[in-house]
Amino acid sequence: MQGAGSCALHLLFDGANMYKYIIKRLLMLIPVLLGVAFVIFAIMNVAEGDPVYQVAGPDATEEQLEALREEMGLNGSLIQRYFRYIGNLLKGDLGTSYISKMDVMKLYFQRLPNTLKLASLAMLVAVLISVPLGIIAAVNQNSWKDTLAMILALIGLSMPNFWLGLLLMLLFALKLGWFPSGGSEGFISVVLPAVTVGVGLAALLTRTTRSSMLDVLRQDYLRTARAKGVTERKVIYYHALRNALIPIITIFGVQFSNVLGGSVLAETVFAWPGVGRLVVDAIDQRDIPTVTGALIMTTMLVTVVNLIVDIVYAYVDPRIKAQYTK
Amino acid sequence: MADNILEVRHLKKYFKTSRGMLHAVDDINFTLERKKTLGLVGESGCGKSTTGRAILRLLEPTSGEIIFEGKDLNKLSKTQMRHMRKDMQIIFQDPFSSLDPKKTVSQIIAEPIKENKIITDKLLREERVLELMETVGLAERYINTYPHELDGGRRQRIGIARALAMEPKLIVCDEPVSALDVSIQAQILNLLKDLQEKLGLTYIFITHDLSVVNHFSDDIAVMYLGQIVEKAPAEELFDNPIHPYTQALLSAIPIPELGHQRQRVALRGEITSPIEPPEECRFAKRCLMCNPEICKASVPVLMEVSPSHFVACPLKQKEMGLLK
Numbered sequence: 001m002q003g004a005g006s007c008a009l010h011l012l013f014d015g016a017n018m019y020k021y022i023i024k025r026l027l028m029l030i031p032v033l034l035g036v037a038f039v040i041f042a043i044m045n046v047a048e049g050d051p052v053y054q055v056a057g058p059d060a061t062e063e064q065l066e067a068l069r070e071e072m073g074l075n076g077s078l079i080q081r082y083f084r085y086i087g088n089l090l091k092g093d094l095g096t097s098y099i100s101k102m103d104v105m106k107l108y109f110q111r112l113p114n115t116l117k118l119a120s121l122a123m124l125v126a127v128l129i130s131v132p133l134g135i136i137a138a139v140n141q142n143s144w145k146d147t148l149a150m151i152l153a154l155i156g157l158s159m160p161n162f163w164l165g166l167l168l169m170l171l172f173a174l175k176l177g178w179f180p181s182g183g184s185e186g187f188i189s190v191v192l193p194a195v196t197v198g199v200g201l202a203a204l205l206t207r208t209t210r211s212s213m214l215d216v217l218r219q220d221y222l223r224t225a226r227a228k229g230v231t232e233r234k235v236i237y238y239h240a241l242r243n244a245l246i247p248i249i250t251i252f253g254v255q256f257s258n259v260l261g262g263s264v265l266a267e268t269v270f271a272w273p274g275v276g277r278l279v280v281d282a283i284d285q286r287d288i289p290t291v292t293g294a295l296i297m298t299t300m301l302v303t304v305v306n307l308i309v310d311i312v313y314a315y316v317d318p319r320i321k322a323q324y325t326k
Numbered sequence: 327m328a329d330n331i332l333e334v335r336h337l338k339k340y341f342k343t344s345r346g347m348l349h350a351v352d353d354i355n356f357t358l359e360r361k362k363t364l365g366l367v368g369e370s371g372c373g374k375s376t377t378g379r380a381i382l383r384l385l386e387p388t389s390g391e392i393i394f395e396g397k398d399l400n401k402l403s404k405t406q407m408r409h410m411r412k413d414m415q416i417i418f419q420d421p422f423s424s425l426d427p428k429k430t431v432s433q434i435i436a437e438p439i440k441e442n443k444i445i446t447d448k449l450l451r452e453e454r455v456l457e458l459m460e461t462v463g464l465a466e467r468y469i470n471t472y473p474h475e476l477d478g479g480r481r482q483r484i485g486i487a488r489a490l491a492m493e494p495k496l497i498v499c500d501e502p503v504s505a506l507d508v509s510i511q512a513q514i515l516n517l518l519k520d521l522q523e524k525l526g527l528t529y530i531f532i533t534h535d536l537s538v539v540n541h542f543s544d545d546i547a548v549m550y551l552g553q554i555v556e557k558a559p560a561e562e563l564f565d566n567p568i569h570p571y572t573q574a575l576l577s578a579i580p581i582p583e584l585g586h587q588r589q590r591v592a593l594r595g596e597i598t599s600p601i602e603p604p605e606e607c608r609f610a611k612r613c614l615m616c617n618p619e620i621c622k623a624s625v626p627v628l629m630e631v632s633p634s635h636f637v638a639c640p641l642k643q644k645e646m647g648l649l650k
Contacts, residue, residue, distance in 0.1 A: 220423040223384055228438035228488065229411035232404075242428050318472045319427060 018314070018321075025307050029300070034086065036299045037292075041082050044288050072098075085292075094293030099285050104293035107278065112297075115274040117190050118197065118267075119259040123252065125198025126205050131241075131248070133202075134209025138217060139236060149206065156203030165196040165269040182271035193270040197263045201255045208251045212244040219243070245316050253309035257302040331496060331528050332358040332381070337390035339373075339380045346602040350376045352552040354390075355628065358545075360495075363522070363529040365543030365560065367536060367575070371600075373552040374532045375419070378498040381530070382416055383407050394496070412442055415489035419501035421481035425473040431484055432469045435459070438491045458487040462517060479510035486517065490525070498530045503538065515542065536579050540564055545634075548572045551600050551608040554628060558635040568637045570613050607640060615641055 052069050060068070069075050076084070088095065094104035130153075137149035172192060173181035180189045216222070217240055225235045262276015275294060282290035314321035339351040351373045358364050366374045380387040383399055392399040394414065402410060418424035425434055435455045438444075445451045456466060462483040473481055482502060489497055499518065503511040515538065521527060533539050539546055540560055547557040548571065556569040567573045574591040581588055595612040598604070606622040607613070613621065626638040629648050643649040 220418060220420060221426040223379075224418060224424045224485075224488070225426065225437070227382065227384055227411060227416045228441060229408045229492070230437065230441045231408065234441070239426050243426065317428060319474050 018311075022307070022311065025310070029303050029307075032303055033296070033300060037086065037089070037296050038082060040292050040295050041085060042078065044292055045078050045081075089296070094296070095289035097282070097287050097290045099282075099287045099290075104289050105297075107290060108275065108294050108297050111273060111275045111278045114272060115260060115262055115276070118193055118263065118272060118274055119256060121190055121194035122197035122201060122259055122263070123256050125194055126201035126255070127252070129198065129202040130205035131209050134206045134248075135213055135236065135241065137206070137210040138213035141214060146210075149210070153203045153206040156199050156206075159200070160265075161196060161200050161263070162265045162269050164199060165193070165266055168192050168196055169269070182269075189270075190272075193263070193266045193272050196266045196269070197259060201259070204255070205248065205251055208247050209244070212247040213240060216240045216244040242316065246313060246320075249309060249312055249316065253305060257305050260301050260305065261298045329360045330357045331360040331395060332530075333391075333393040334358075334381060335391040335393070337377065337380060337392065338388045339376050339385060340388045343601060348601045349552050349603055350600065351380060351387075352603075354549075354552075354554055356547060356554065356557060358496075358528060358530065360528055361522070361526050362544040363531050363542055365539035365546040366530060366532045366549060367534060367539050367546060368549035369534060372549045373600075374534075374549055375500050376552075377549070378416065378500050378530060378532050382411070382414055382498060384416070409442070411438075412444070412492045413494050414496040414498070415492065415494040416498040416500060417482075417485050417489050417502045420505050421478055421485050422473075422505070425481060425484060427472065427474055430470050430472055431459075431464070431476075434473070434484055435487045435491055438488065442492060444492060454491070455487075458491055461490065461521070462487045463513075477510075478506045479513060482506060482510075482514055483517070486514075486521070490521065493525070494527070496528045496530070498532065500532045501534070502531075504533065504535065511538070518542075536575060548575065551598060551603070553608060553638065554636075555609065555626075555638045556636065557628065562632075562635055566635075568631060568635070568642050569609075569639045570615050570641075571609050607638075617641055620644060 052065050052072065052074060066075075074081070085095070092105060094108070096102065097104055097107060100107070133149045133152065137146040140146050169181045169192060172178050179192050181192075183189050217236075222235055222239055225239045226232075230238070260275075262274050262279060264276040264280050266272065267274045267277045268280075275298065279291055279294045281287075282294065334354055334356050337351055337354040338349075341348040341350055354377055356364065366377060368374050376385060379385040381392055381399075383392075383402075387400060390400065394410070397410075399407065399410065429437070432452065432455050435458055436451050439451055439454060440446075445454055455469065459466060459469065464480060464483045464487065468476065468480065473484065476484070482505075485502075502518065503514050506514060518529070519542070522529060529542075531539060531542055543560045545557065546560050546563045547554045548563075548569065549555070550571050556563065556567070556572045558566075563572065564576065567576050570591075574593050577588055577591045579588075591614065593612045593614075598608045598611050604622075605625050607616075607626050610616045610618070610621040620640050623640070626640045626643075628636040628638045629643050631637050631642070631646055631648065637643065640649055
């Protein structure tokens, strides 16, 4: 029999089929991105106010405005501008920020590592809390453990993010002084924001884990496993959890996509320089190239995450893989 | 003296429901000789499967003794019981839902061997898996396939190979063929029969299909609403059914002959609820011969009416002078 590692490889690279599937999915990204870019572009176009006035100031003459419009690439119809933008995008150029006059691509990539750090750690916190809690709740359905887990999940779900952030900051930063209250100095400063975001995400994941496990725990093949003389622990972790993973991964993917777009509230509370704040600040300042660019980049990231989730499905469930390779 | 592998005494399994206790299995008694087959028949919901599962303690029995090779299983701890599973296995009814969809054929068959540390060497274990696959007639090429890629018959063969993996002495076959096509049913039944001869297995064969059980069993026990109403050697039961319920059941078997029609006993009336059932014959409400004075007086008990033929019908018992 194959070990877990070689089994994963075998599953992912079984013939050319899986490759074909991945390439097909990557190609499908192109129309999706073009569509998303158009929607974002159109919305930004409808947004109130002409950025040219903002940049030029109130005293500018009509000729100056016209020149500026040309310089900023704002002349021509929406369609013309859209295709110009896409052309530049293909060259890796997202334009220049109106405010900081910096390359938007550069601005985005300055913030991205911070967001990735926060997102991954928050998801880690969420999984570490929710999966064990969900399993305990499902295995002890309708007992006090189940009720307690569900109450915790409800609290996590209904507690406002920024408020939890403030509470954590009050305790761990001000009172105990274990973690800094903000900024981005090294690993230690990401802990509090990650916990803040993670706890909020854990709530939904706990509920998903619980309901998915409850469903699987009633399956006949678990009785088979018990009849084989498998220990209860292994029945739950080896047979039940693996079969319960698909909904958990789905929710995980959705949530991960969400935090990749930035967790604005947590980033604001903890002065964490992530993508979320970049976008929100840019919206405040009507910095359209930055907003458009950051949104398009985020879309790209989210579609890649979705693709990864789909590939993970195939690894987790051989029946899904069979569909891909048909 | 007969070599009894299993003795079940006063086995009960009740389920709590919102309307009271559901008596799924109510005071079942039987003994099973080694290398023999006991057929457990009855209609859906009569507690056949529950009995089978309670014997293996896949469901915790409410009370009673299950004496397997001299040991009372009900007194064993969970861990001790896990070790006993080596000797007693079960084949499930539905080969589609009883196999973990995320495990390959070889993983499914090897798991009990691995978990119970029967063969710890990986290569030897794989050899054993291949051997088992050959025993149940599964081609070697299926070793790395998943259950969803196979048809019902092959899946049930996996279920059988898995049950055989630990060389059990007793196998509970819980409707092993009812989910399969008729042509495949015959294959699987023949396989089970061959395995019994070759490996000296003892079976408890649970089914609602009387024509299957006739060819398969040495003894047959007929269950009705959680109780055994009649138990006899297979031939005797078919030739000389005594309990009105058994008679009705047997009259329902179709005869594969053109124009031939059997006088069918059609049952009427309301089925007694298994929830908090009254202290009377549970078949009384549907029985064509019921005499309320006798049948509703007390819960009937199994009595031996002729050698090895047990019946729990107070009316018949009275006729035969066994009951005053």
